[in-house]
Amino acid sequence: AQRVTQPEKLLSVFKGAPVELKCNYSYSGSPELFWYVQYSRQRLQLLLRHISRESIKGFTADLNKGETSFHLKKPFAQEEDSAMYYCALSINSGYSTLTFGKGTMLLVSP
Amino acid sequence: DAGVTQSPTHLIKTRGQQVTLRCSPKSGHDTVSWYQQALGQGPQFIFQYYEEEERQRGNFPDRFSGHQFPNYSSELNVNALLLGDSALYLCASSKTGTGPYEQYFGPGTRLTVT
Numbered sequence: 001a002q003r004v005t006q007p008e009k010l011l012s013v014f015k016g017a018p019v020e021l022k023c024n025y026s027y028s029g030s031p032e033l034f035w036y037v038q039y040s041r042q043r044l045q046l047l048l049r050h051i052s053r054e055s056i057k058g059f060t061a062d063l064n065k066g067e068t069s070f071h072l073k074k075p076f077a078q079e080e081d082s083a084m085y086y087c088a089l090s091i092n093s094g095y096s097t098l099t100f101g102k103g104t105m106l107l108v109s110p
Numbered sequence: 111d112a113g114v115t116q117s118p119t120h121l122i123k124t125r126g127q128q129v130t131l132r133c134s135p136k137s138g139h140d141t142v143s144w145y146q147q148a149l150g151q152g153p154q155f156i157f158q159y160y161e162e163e164e165r166q167r168g169n170f171p172d173r174f175s176g177h178q179f180p181n182y183s184s185e186l187n188v189n190a191l192l193l194g195d196s197a198l199y200l201c202a203s204s205k206t207g208t209g210p211y212e213q214y215f216g217p218g219t220r221l222t223v224t
Binding site for chain 1: 114141143145150151152153154155158165166168200202204208209210211212213215216217218
């Protein structure tokens with residue numbers, strides 16, 4: 001069965017510092033990987049997905065199939081980035097079902 | 111479009127009782143998925159409904175059942191509630207054939223079992 005691991009429960013950085021939220025997955029096939037974000041008192045929303053290879057709000061994530069990782073990075077953290085971040089994978093995009101990690105809380109201090 | 115809506119927002123039940131949660135999908139969506147998010151955990155897939163039938167199911171007991179109506183709205187029913195069923199229940203909607211990136215989540219229903 002597929003699994004997503006986010007080793008850090010909490011990541012605390014200062015404004016302007018680089019950020020890397022770690023995500024590792026286990027699945028024998030080729031999954032689709034995603035990062036979801038949940039800001040305080042808001043609903044869960046998609047941040048980015050590996051297929052699009054885009055940068056959203058300054059965040060990027062590269063899929064490393066050799067290391068089965070999909071780490072989320074941002075060179076300069078902003079206070080408004082403070083939120084809960086979930087890494088997720090899908091093994092059957094037609095059905096849209098997702099397997100989530102436990103999440104990492106990112107706290108950016110001024 | 112209000113997006114995905116869920117009701118109620120919160121509810122408190124006693125062990126052994128039964129509960130029904132409701133979800134209205136985003137306009138144009140025909141598929142509804144339910145997730146359970148326990149405290150400190152990520153969302154865990156319960157099941158998915160399409161064309162009024164359960165299409166996929168996660169690793170949840172039969173106490174968890176659902177329904178989808180002709181207007182695509184959905185209900186999640188949990189029987190014989192356990193303390194461990196206390197969680198945030200999320201509904202997500204999508205249009206079949208699109209990928210997970212086209213899935214939108216509701217605000218959730220917070221269930222507390224005492």
